Amino acid sequence: KNWRPTFIPKPIADGPEVAEVVGPAGEEIFTNKQGQVKVHFHWNLYDEADEKASCWVRVMQGWSGRGYGFYAIPRIGQEVIVSYINGDIDRPIITGCTYNDIMALPVQLPEKKTQTVFRTQTHKGKGHNELRFDDATGNELLHLHAQKDMDIQVRNSKNERIDYDRTTSIGHDDKLVVANNRIITVEQQQDITIKANSLEKVLADKSLIVDGDLMQQVAGNVSMDTKGNLVLESHDKITFKVGNSFIVVHAGGIDINGPKINIGPVVNICDAGSPSSIRAPLNPAILTALAGSGIPFIERCPVDTSAKVSPPLDEYQKVFVLKNEEGELLANVKYKLTLGSGKVIEGITDNEGRTECILSDEAENVKFEYVIS
Structure with a gap:
């Protein structure tokens, strides 16, 4: 064995x-x-x-x-x-x-017994990263805490749906880069407040479509610079207003109103029938066109002595155009013009509501009277 x-x-x-x-x-x-x-x-x-x-x-x-x-x-x-x-x-x-x-434990028990927590600890520090679930009835919560940076990478699409409010607070810069198109739809009101400068740069075309009114209020100055044409088009009218002075452009013509209207030394009247020019004197004083109480028309406009102009027939010349309150031309209306010198001119407006041309060697007040039968 x-x-x-x-x-x-x-x-x-x-x-x-x-x-x-x-x-x-x-x-x-x-x-x-x-x-x-x-x-x-x-x-x-x-x-x-x-x-x-x-x-x-x-x-x-x-x-x-x-x-x-x-x-x-x-x-x-x-x-x-x-x-x-x-x-x-x-x-x-x-x-x-x-x-x-x-x-x-990372939570206080039994008070926080509905919580499920995954919390780390900063290496040789006091911070932490945390993922916390709270299953308290009516107060369910998913909490994500990043002690410093946070990286999210999505290789394809990302869908996010929030059924109620959303609040985002950024303590420093915010940068968004979109390689293709971006579409934002706001079903109701949108408010944007920028407390410093705002710069928007569009490298191609830009369109703004407003179905209602568009109101812009600027506390300082407004400057616009275009290398091409600037077109303002309205189906009703365009109004330029400063204080009590304004210019209204509409389909029926152009209305100019103000306590004083200054015009340069030469005014060209483009009329296919009889084009003409109105030239102010070399030493302009005041040309006054009175319609009732009287409105100053030219008052010490600057003169470019280097400009070449045709010699005037008379120092002052003026044609009046008669319109009603609706801006319609009043043709074939009897009128009476009384100059400051005492000269009286009577006549009937033409088919375009114009009077004959008034000539004078000096500035005069004009009293305008007309009769509508």
């Missing part, structure tokens, strides 16, 4: 043990390239609680794969549960972490 030594089975662990993650002094995270850590068992009264307290111990994760999965490295000071594969004390593995009186 062959003799064999007595088989002594390898000791096995009775069950999981509690240990503390350890590492070099001054460190908070101590691991190798496999994500393993070192631990110090509470029953170990001989070894120091440092990076020499044990071999590298594997850490079980909730999901793992080749280059993907979830991992969280236990940090120095955390309490962990160490189990043994098949009870083999030479094959330890960390299967979980626990809280205790020193390692407190």
Whole structure:
């Protein structure tokens, strides 16, 4: 009979043990390239609680794969549960972490019992990143906190729907780059307040369509510079108004009103029938056209002495056009003009409501009277 030594089975662990993650002094995270850590068992009264307290111990994760999965490295000071594969004390593995009186929970219990929290801790700092779910009835909440920067990358489309209000507060700059088109639809009112300068640069065409009224109010000056044409078109009228003076452009003509109307030294009247020019004297005084109380028409306009003009027939000449309150021309109406010199001119307006041309060598007041039968 062959003799064999007595088989002594390898000791096995009775069950999981509690240990503390350890590492070099001054460190908070101590691991190798496999994500393993070192631990110090509470029953170990001989070894120091440092990076020499044990071999590298594997850490079980909730999901793992080749280059993907979830991992969280236990940090120095955390309490962990160490189990043994098949009870083999030479094959330890960390299967979980626990809280205790020193390692407190990230929320206060039982007050926050409806919350599910994933919170990290800033390395050698006091900040944290956090993902929190609150399932309190009527106050359900998803909270995401980034201690510093936050990166979101979407390889294709991103859809976001908010059924109620949305508030965004930005403490510094905001930049948006859109490689293609951008469409914004606001079903009701939109208010935009800019407390400093505003610059808008359009490299192509721009269109503004307003179905209602458009009102612009500027506290300072308004400047417009165009390299091409500027066209203002209205189906009704265009009004230019400053104080009590205004110019109204409408389909029936142009109305000019003001306490005083200044015109340059030469005025060309473009009439296909009889084009003519009106030239102010070299030393203009006041040409007054009275219709009732009288309105000054020219008062000391600047004269360009270098301009070449045709010699005038008379120093002053004027043609009146008679219109009613609706702006309609009054043709074939008897009129009477009384000059300041006492000269009286009577006649009948032509088909365009015009009087004959009045000639004078000096500025005179004119009294205009007409009779509508």
